[in-house]
Amino acid sequence: MQQELFIYNTLSRSKEKFEPITKGMVGLYVCGPTVYSDVHLGNCRTFISFDLIYRYLLHLGFKVRYVRNVTDAGHLEGDRDEGDDKFAKKAKLEQLEPMEIVQKYTVGFRDVMREFNALPPSIEPTATGHICEQIEMIKEIIEKGYAYEVNGTVYFDVEKYNKEFSYGQLTNRKLEELLEGTRELSGQDEKRGRLDFALWIQAKPETLMKWPSPWGWGFPGWHIECSAMSSKYLGETFDIHGGGMDLQATHHTNEIAQSQACNHKAPVNYWMHTNMLTVNGVRMSKSAGNGFLPGELFTGDHPLLEKGYSPMSVRFFMMQTHYRSTLDFSNEALQASEKGYARLMNAVKTLESLKTASTSTSNITELKQKCYEAMNDDFNAPILVANLFEGARIINSVNDGKETITVDDLQLLKTIMHDFVFDVLGLKAENANAAHDKALQGVMEVILEIRKEAKAKKDFATSDKLRDELAKNKITIKDTKDGVNWSIEE
Ligand code: AMP
Ligand code: ZN
Numbered sequence: 484m485q486q487e488l489f490i491y492n493t494l495s496r497s498k499e500k501f502e503p504i505t506k507g508m509v510g511l512y513v514c515g516p517t518v519y520s521d522v523h524l525g526n527c528r529t530f531i532s533f534d535l536i537y538r539y540l541l542h543l544g545f546k547v548r549y550v551r552n553v554t555d556a557g558h559l560e561g562d563r564d565e566g567d568d569k570f571a572k573k574a575k576l577e578q579l580e581p582m583e584i585v586q587k588y589t590v591g592f593r594d595v596m597r598e599f600n601a602l603p604p605s606i607e608p609t610a611t612g613h614i615c616e617q618i619e620m621i622k623e624i625i626e627k628g629y630a631y632e633v634n635g636t637v638y639f640d641v642e643k644y645n646k647e648f649s650y651g652q653l654t655n656r657k658l659e660e661l662l663e664g665t666r667e668l669s670g671q672d673e674k675r676g677r678l679d680f681a682l683w684i685q686a687k688p689e690t691l692m693k694w695p696s697p698w699g700w701g702f703p704g705w706h707i708e709c710s711a712m713s714s715k716y717l718g719e720t721f722d723i724h725g726g727g728m729d730l731q732a733t734h735h736t737n738e739i740a741q742s743q744a745c746n747h748k749a750p751v752n753y754w755m756h757t758n759m760l761t762v763n764g765v766r767m768s769k770s771a772g773n774g775f776l777p778g779e780l781f782t783g784d785h786p787l788l789e790k791g792y793s794p795m796s797v798r799f800f801m802m803q804t805h806y807r808s809t810l811d812f813s814n815e816a817l818q819a820s821e822k823g824y825a826r827l828m829n830a831v832k833t834l835e836s837l838k839t840a841s842t843s844t845s846n847i848t849e850l851k852q853k854c855y856e857a858m859n860d861d862f863n864a865p866i867l868v869a870n871l872f873e874g875a876r877i878i879n880s881v882n883d884g885k886e887t888i889t890v891d892d893l894q895l896l897k898t899i900m901h902d903f904v905f906d907v908l909g910l911k912a913e914n915a916n917a918a919h920d921k922a923l924q925g926v927m928e929v930i931l932e933i934r935k936e937a938k939a940k941k942d943f944a945t946s947d948k949l950r951d952e953l954a955k956n957k958i959t960i961k962d963t964k965d966g967v968n969w970s971i972e973e
Contacts, residue, residue: 486543489906491807491861492722493731493754494653496617498861503722509540509547510721512713512751514730515607517554518588519569522595523774524797524812525760525767529727531798532757532806534601534909536725539858542907550716551604553592555585556611556692557684567733568702571691581692585611595777598794600909606716610708614694616701617711620745621682621696629744635685635699639740640679645839648743650678653736653754680737682707706737710750713738719746728756729766757806762787764811789814795913796821802864802908823872828912830875831900840887845877847892851899858907867903874900931960931967 488501503509505695513533516522530551540547558569574581596603610617621637624630629644630637641650645658665677674681681704686693693700715719719742726735735754742750759766762773776784783791792800802822804810848872857866863864874896880886888896904910930949937945950960957972 486855486859488543488859489861490753492752493756494751496655498655501753503545504718504720507544507546509723510717511540511547511549511723512709512717512721512725513538513549513551513604514646514709514726514734515551515553516588516592517558517569518585518592519558519573520588520769521776522588522592523767523769523776524780525774526727527595527599527777528810529757530596531567531601531801531909533725533755534596534680535597535606535802535806535864535907536755536862537602538907538909539862542902547603548717549604550606550713552709552712553585553607553609554705554708555582555589555609558705568690568692571689574691582611585609597779597799598781600911602909602942608708608712608716610703610712611627611692613708613712613715614703616715617707618683618694618696620707620711620714620741621703623745624682624741627744629740630682631675632698634681636673636681637683637698638674638679639682639737639744640676641680641740642676644740646670648740650740651669651736653739654732657789658715673688680704680706680733682741686775687751706734707731707741709734710738710741710745714742714746720748720750720752722751722920723753723755724751725755725757730757732757738940758809760810760812762812767812787812787814792817792821793913795910796824799824799827799868799908803868803911805861805863805865807861823868824910827871827875827904827910830878831904833878834893834897834900836892837878837881837888837894839890841889843892844880844886845888845892846878847888847895847899850874851876851895854899854903864908867908871900871903871908927958927969931969934960934967 489498490501491498511533513530516526516530533551537547537549556568556570562892568580570584573584577584579587593603620928621630624639625637627633628640630639642652643660650658651661662677668674668677683696683698683701683703685698686700686702690700690702694803695701713724724738731754739750761767765771765773767774773787775787777794777797779785780788780797781791781794783789796817797820800817801810803820848875853870854867857863859869860866877886877888877896878900881888930953932945934949937943937949952968953960958969959972960967960969
């Protein structure tokens with residue numbers, strides 16, 4: 484089936500029919516995490532939204548080169564051109580090398596993404612691995628006349644750029660408006676214009692991560708890494724660039740300026756921005772103190788959480804709101820998602836044992852069409868979910884003997900449910916007995932404690948009885964020097 488996909492483009496502020504530059508091959512770049520601390524659930528929302536987008540493009544049969552960078556250098560406090568490097572600050576705090584910080588949080592980020600069943604990108608380039616490319620790009624911007632150096636720091640000249648291009652195009656703002664919202668320069672400032680931003684920053688004696696450059700020892704500004712890496716792997720103009728909407732006004736605006744200054748053409752055809760995860764209406768962030776970690780969410784170990792929620796119920800919770808709408812966290816919403824997720828998974832299981840008839844009471848072809856229509860309308864996952872619930876309703880009705888389905892329709896329904904639940908929404912079956920496992924773990928701890936006390940009192944009759952009774956139930960216990968291990972015979 485030929486599908487026409489429409490994407491909301493931040494740049495044109497409208498939904499546009501998706502036409503890739505190269506037929507069948509899509510270039511997708513998403514700004515990745517800054518790996519100086521753990522990602523919170525808000526960050527995860529953005530990456531899971533793009534996982535859905537990536538998955539649907541793959542489902543439509545596109546080959547996708549999905550590049551998601553890792554920011555492991557050059558990120559200053561407050562995202563300005565001054566202040567401490569976040570990596571160095573954390574390295575000092577934790578008494579580690581900056582690259583140990585990078586390694587620790589990169590590994591942590593990948594583990595979390597795996598828990599959420601997010602597909603790994605095709606390339607995960609790092610800022611530190613692309614210093615040469617960034618220096619080359621800065622040299623080119625200087626040569627073309629859009630940047631200048633002061634005392635080993637290179638600044639992008641926004642006002643000069645704006646004479647030929649529109650600097651505020653992504654947020655639809657005029658330069659004058661942007662200037663109004665920026666503080667006046669003081670005598671201490673090196674830069675010429677209020678909106679000028681650093682491409683390269685001179686190292687201070689205490690700077691830990693620094694590299695030699697034509698302007699002396701220093702490190703790249705934050706925005707240049709994405710321009711350098713996206714053009715290296717996807718070309719001077721590529722299809723889709725995404726990130727959270729908080730990146731639009733500065734990071735992405737500056738990315739466009741840098742690339743356009745070099746190549747005199749727009750770097751991206753479709754800009755996509757995801758909306759924020761909020762808690763009681765406040766954006767989740769590290770600084771607001773409302774940013775709980777995925778691990779805390781899974782265990783329930785956070786004051787905001789009434790209990791733990793499994794990765795798939797959280798993923799499903801995210802799928803039930805469109806990526807361009809805010810998503811407010813609440814225990815009630817997550818508990819509803821837990822139930823909804825279980826309902827879908829049970830329906831998929833029931834599909835396998837449905838009996839067929841000579842007629843169908845529901846229109847399965849229409850259901851399939853509605854699933855595609857939802858996703859083709861700017862990846863409208865909540866509408867897709869509503870249609871999958873309709874699929875689940877039909878399955879349960881047929882199972883209860885209230886409705887009938889033909890062999891062909893059953894096959895089609897299986898395809899719809901598998902394609903959209905697993906491949907597109909990226910859900911997977913979780914251990915349905917997670918709650919039982921937790922309970923068993925608790926019971927075993929109690930039994931082993933009683934056994935320990937019995938042994939301490941030299942009551943070997945009791946301790947042996949406990950071991951033998953457990954063995955009868957296929958649970959083996961082993962005394963080791965580190966304590967008692969137990970396992971279940973398969
Ligand atoms: P960072 O590691 O801070 O650079 O953020 C990584 C990504 O998470 C960026 O695309 C941000 O826009 C996004 N992000 C940060 N906070 C939130 C939030 N509360 N909800 C959704 N996305 C967020
Ligand atoms: Zn970026």
